[in-house]
Amino acid sequence: MDSTERIQAASSFLLQSPPGEINDVLNDVRTIISDDDLLQEGVLPALREYNIAQFITVDVPGTQHQSIVSEAARITVEDEEEERFLDPRSKTSFRFDHLSLEASDPQSVEPDEDTESLRAALESSALSYLSSHYHDGVATVFATPGSSRFTVQIVANKYNPSNFWSGRWRSEYVVNLDDHTIEGKVFVNVHYYEQGNVQLATSHNLSLSLPAAVVTSSPGSSASKIFALIDSEESKYQTSLNDAYHEMGEKTFKGLRRALPMTRQKLDWDKVLGYRLGAELAASKGVFGNA
Template sequence: MNASERIEAASSFLLQSPPGEINDVLNDVRNIISDDDSLHAGVLPALKEYNLTQFMTADVPNAEHQSIVSDAARLDPTEEAQERFVDPRSKMTFLFDHLTLEASDPQPFEPDSEAESFRAALEKSTLTYLHAHFHDGVASIFSAQGSTKNFVIQVVANKYNPANYWSGRWRSEYRVDMNESTLRGKILVNVHYYEQGNVQLSTTHDVSLSLPAAVTSAAAPAAASKILALIEDEEGRYQISLNDTYQEMGEKTFKSLRRALPLTRQKIDWDRVTGYKLGAELSSSKNMFGNS
């Protein structure tokens, strides 16, 4: 395997990293590359893609909150020598290091005056919803560039518990189009459980709703509140469906994947395990069952 193939393999591993474990994966793939300079330069595009799609969060300089780093947060790269991300809440932009996950060089940002009142109303309602339902969640609300009637709501909540061998991430993104009176988005859930095994859940739920006239005709605060009520209802139903699925898997699916007893129809006496002649006993048991 040549150097470029090793970089490609390392990038693939990074893009599949479970929530909160990308640094562990990065340390593991260092053994594949054996050259930190080449590794960092080669996998930087993969790190960037991972951070943007996973809604990585950044501590906003000179602010007391975090902001989501995503495609929706990215300013038009053709207008900047370096890629910058916007935090509408603080009205700041910043540079973001995809390797260290640090934000720097804050600069003031002037939002679109026509879109800002409704965006701010969505932000207020989203933060209220966030604090009610998510543990340490982060939300960012953006007005779509070049439009005063299109908005993006993004939410991410992470829970890492390496001491108990599990981690999880909830992401949701909604695009509000007030011209078309629609709410479209998706919910993405990733969970990794790795105590004495390696089990991952990765699921996506698409959302497509029409906004009723009571929403589109209301003033900004009331309309934003009603939109978040629709999101709350949709996410609540999805959470219940996940819980029902877990219940069924625990009671039926996983039990059907394994035998209740060995072929001998008897539990193994582990104190005598070294004395078993497995081949002979299984053969004898097979003949016995066949003659019965």
């Protein structure tokens, strides 16, 4: 396998990394490449793709909060060789290192005057929603300049390596006031790896209609009503996942194994050693009988 093939293999492994475990995967693929400089250069595109798709969060320089690195956050700046990402909450753009996961070079950004009032109201509702429903989450709300289109992104991570599991919830909602719609996507990834390796990767798409009263209300009222709809949809999806897990435990997993051995009788584990000893004696008896 040449260096190009090894880089492609390493990149593929990285893109499939479970939540919070990409550094572990990166350390493992170092043995495949055996060249740190080549590894860093070769897998950087994969790291960028992974970070953007997974809504990686970053501490914004000069603030006390985190923002989401995503395609919606990416902005184009003239005469800039490196891409920048926007934190609308602090009205700051920054560079992001996809290897170290750190932000740098903060610069002020003037918001769009026509959309900022509703964007800020959505952000306020998003933060309230987080505190009510997420143990540790980050939300960012982006406005599309010159339109009535807003993108709400939410991510919550839970890493518990001492108990061998990790998980990530991502949701994105595109609010279009012109079309009176909300188009949403929810992604859930869970990895459990104690004495095994089980991963759950599921997604849910939704489309909602916004009543005219929501569109014509004040920014604060509209934002509250929009998040009431989001709350309802996410609660229903959470319930459906819980029901699916229960059914899997009661039916699916039980269907993967026999309820009873071929004898149709339960095995008495206290007698297992006796069964083995009896088999050995029977084998010995056969040998002695042929002597």
